[in-house]
Amino acid sequence: MLSSRRAVVRLTRRTASEGIALVPRISTHRPAQPSRRHGYSTTCTTEHRRPINPAAIVDAVTAASPKDIRYDNVFLRDACSCNLCVNPSSKQKSFSTAQLPADVHPKMTSLLDNGDVMIKWTASGYPDHVSTYTPQQLQRLGDPLARYNARWNFAKPQLLWNAEALEGNLVSRSYDKYLSDDDAFKDVVMGLYSVGIAFVTDAPAAERDTDGQIVVEKLAKKIGYIKETFYGTSWDVIALPDAKNIAYTSVNLPLHMDLLYYESPPGIQLLHCVSNTADGGESVYADSFRAAKIIHDRDPAAFKALCTFPITFHYDNDGHHYMHSRPVIELDPFYRQYHPSMPEYKIRCVNYSPPFQAPFDHHVTQSEIEPSTLTEHGEFREFLRAYKMFEEILYTRAEQFEDKFMPGVIALFMNRRVLHSRREFKLGSSDTAQEYGRWLKGTYLDIDSFYSKLRVLSGL
Known part of the structure; x- marks a missing residue:
């Protein structure tokens, strides 16, 4: 005892x-x-x-x-x-x-x-x-507040944004400054944490730098180790015939997050625009954490449904079969609000990727739940109501930030906070334009290496 x-x-x-x-x-x-x-x-x-x-x-x-x-x-x-x-x-x-x-x-x-x-x-x-x-x-x-501040209060606080709030808070630094200037590098990392997205400009409009390194990989390694997936350490986003992924087409790509069918999806995604002569193809971003907060404040029952009802994501194509189930909103299960200055709850991540959504695996048949709940007020229907509300917020134009990739620009964004999409585009008629008219080079980082770098830069 x-x-x-x-x-x-x-x-x-x-x-x-x-x-x-x-x-x-x-x-x-x-x-x-x-x-x-x-x-x-x-x-x-x-x-x-x-x-x-x-x-x-x-x-x-x-x-x-x-x-x-x-x-x-x-x-x-x-x-x-x-x-x-x-x-x-x-x-x-x-x-x-x-x-x-x-x-x-x-x-x-x-x-x-x-x-x-x-x-x-x-x-x-x-x-x-x-x-x-x-x-x-x-x-x-x-002191729980002291522990929270030591873990989460970095030099730049987290900001939930729509298009108006993002203005003036979006960090952008040049490629050379990012690689050689400690303050510029810290600005990008802190900005990435604060709003979930940051940009590096004036990078080479080529796959590789003059030292032979792949540009997007070189940029990512400044933060941490690259997360290799079945796409490799880095990958090309170009329009291809008979594409095995919707990202490799020219059709409209809806808001989504990458690789949610992995048990541990990547935390940070980087996309480098090597070339872009396409008509259209604007990139669109939205802050899922802000959408979650709006629902929490407006409709607690809907927020709870998004935190508890599981969606199954999968990729079953081209010799690969990945599958994982998770709710739309994942909260830190150990977090408690011990002090009024602490947030009421702590979102770990959001999971939203309709193109890679499998049929629901849980709580949808009469054998799994009580027949009386199979009504418009049942668990599945409550989730549907909340899911529609979530999408309506995300697709409100004022909640989105739109930007067209230009050669030499690199976007860094938190894959499980900031949703990304791409509008439909058209390429020229020549073979070269069909293959390289819009060419992005991408890579991933685990969220752990990002937070490690963030804490080191914050002196924690």
Whole structure:
């Protein structure tokens, strides 16, 4: 069982010539009335008479309103980052949380001269262990808002946009600056996170740069490693006879996201315009996160349907057969709004790709659900109502950003946030024009490499 003694951190404020400082003090309190719930001891401190949350944290601390922060002993011991617990070279943890004794508790606590807090942990049958925590570590561990800000608040906040809101917020930098200027590169990455799309201009109007590298791959590798798919490390988007993909035709390509039939679809897509003499073929983009928010605010029941009802996507052609089911909107299942300044919910991604949609696999037949729900108010019909609402928003002209690709321009966009499409186009009559009149070169990145670069650039 867990020890009845809990580590309690108090952050108090003191005025100094340098300004306001946060000063931690560690103390331990014995419970007034210990009890058992779900295998944890729920306690009430003699000082505050407030129940301790067994999940880890009860009172979140803020600089403006200092409070006690009460930590589960195992949680705080598990967060130790000393050289015995975290390898100083690999930066990886040296033990499993399950190895920690359940009755670990503070044997001694002290405030060091530099403001750090030292705790000597003890437990029956285990050697004592000394941990040291900085005030910043303790605040991040104990404050959900601080944890959220450290994970998601980058230099440029996320902006949900329509065509009007995007104006003035769309980042575009030259190819040479992107590759050689750290500030320009950071601007593109931050802009890509903020609105989900950014542009690089003045790139070579050719497949390869003068150094022999494929231009779009060279640009992508500046962010992270390329995600290879069955299309290869990079691929050509040109109109072909008997095309195996609608993207390789000249007909209107509706709004969609790529490779949703993969278990892990690409997070970032890059498209480089090598040549374009076509009549028409404008690119259209829309912010699916904004559409999701509109529905959330307007019709919570429809939002819930889009978050729960699964669509099956597939690609069954040319010797390949991929298939995966997922809802239109995927929320972070572990996210909670602990502070008013945090968003009410956190969208991980959106999944929308009608050209690659398979027949529905779930919750549509009488054998799967109660016959009484097979009405206009049933689960499937509720999803259809919500899906129509979602599409109506996306296809409202004011919600779309339209741009015609010009040679030497590269578009970077978040594949599971920003929807992309292409209007119908016509090519010239010559064979060369038919094959190369509109030629885009594309590649993908995993979202993980993008967020890794984003955190590094943000100093997190």
